[in-house]
Amino acid sequence: MAQEARTGARLPAWILVPAGLGLALLVIPLLAMLPRVDWARLPATITSPAALDALWLSVRTATLAVLLCLLLGVPLALAMARARPRAAAILRALVTLPLVLPPLVGGVALLAVVGRTGVLGRWLEATGVSIAFTPWAVVLAQTFVSLPFLVITVEGSLRTVGDRYQVVAATLGARPATVLRRVSLPLIAPSLLAGTVLAFTRALGEFGATALVAGNRPGVTQTVPMAIYTAFNGAGVTRDVALVLSVLLVATALAILVLVPAVRRREAW
């Protein structure tokens, strides 16, 4: 339904100038990539071994990272939603920190844990296991940067829903595990989906932390963003591939942004 603004509520006309400029700043660079893509060779470019390796690694690691986010993030969000206001505020600040930190700093921090001389890495090294500069490090970096998206989204939703339905479920004879499975989780399903998708998108695009803790070995730790960066530095994949991969990432993100609200609206009670 279109809403007609009442005459008195009109914006001054000049507002449209900076508004339009802002929009252009966001959209034009993305559109500017398109003419530079060699569309005729696109199928060949995208199926080149270097591109496929990077794509396949990105999909695998991002999927694993999202699973980890769900496994750890949902319980964390549930605990936060039940915490007293003071504790919840502290937890929320801690969880949000990786979101506002430069990912590079996250990489440095992760190295301090799983690097060869890190607090955990040193101990792992002794048992012959290493995480840094393996695909596991990619997953770790992606989880580190994606987890806040999932936790914040889910916790917000839990707070909105409140605990009234859970209380009713308990008086109907449902034990805590049943309440969680049959009431709490279904109630937040739309936000859980949104959080998962956001986390996946963030994991796919992760670059900074990955670069430091996982490196850039083709076929081992070279994800799509790493491949794009390498191409523009004149090594590994060509610029053509880099452009196509970039367009692919934009298209994926766009599809997700359009589809998720549609699904959420359909599920809204």
Place this chain on the structure above:
Amino acid sequence: MSLLVDVTAGRGSFTLEVCLDVPAGEVLAVLGPNGSGKSTLLDVVAGLLAPHRGEISWKGRALSTATGRLVPPSERRVGLLGQDPLLFPHLTVRENVAFGLRARGKRDALARADGWLDRLGVASLTDRRPRQLSGGQAARVALARALAAEPEVLLLDEPLAALDASAAPELRHLLGEVLRETGLTTVLVSHAVLDAALLADQVAVLREGQVVERGPRAEVLGAPRTAFTAAFVGVNLVPAGFGGLRPAPRASRAKVTKLRFRPAAVVVSEERDRRENSWEATVRWLEPVTGGVRVRLATPDHPDVLADVDAASVSHLSPGARVWAHVPAEAVQPL
């Protein structure tokens, strides 16, 4: 064999201190204004709030002990139905009603849910989602869900308060029928006297966390002992001798200590009323009642008297106005 509640409980600075028992199969109505502790009482019995001290037991089975052992809400078999139906939005009506049975692993949960929906006259709604229901329909489904979980004690927290004027009477009637048929031990909390009058066997009146009156329905509603209860249930209760009132003659020779009369029996006039049973009073304030206006009249050193007057005749009844009140002797009951 009854529900025993002897606890002190509270939230923040509010303290509830009650000792109540409800014989098995009876309905206790707990009346009181907002903030008197009615909901706190229900929360404690349902196990949602831990009492500071005291005990709760049902048929000898401890639900909450003096040593602080609490049976969790899911194990109490105490159902709770509030004014918000709180149907699970992601489940259909049938799944909502089957919830309690399924939670306890009953295989025929859905069939039994259908039985309850049929019994409460909402069988046609089984496959709907809660958001597709009207307020009255949702209230019926919520009642079906509470009953289908097979509680041994049912707690009702103003179950009719949120319903519109057309849906409430129907559901009140249905609730009375179901409570009689099932013989469920029930605690009904309400600020509406009508709920107590139609549904309860026993009535307790709660004021600021304390039970101020307690007894069989007819006694508490018909002949309240305290001025607070009288005002709450909407009858006038004055000491014998008030305003020179003479009651209707009565057979018993017992000493008359109190007089009771309904607000509707009081006539308020601007001019001096020279009839018997008239007295001078000051208008304290006006408040709305169904079908008219209730005037609160102040008399020095006596409890306020309520008078129901016609809405068309209130123009001269501003607060502070001096008026004359009159009650015909046949309307005054000696107690």
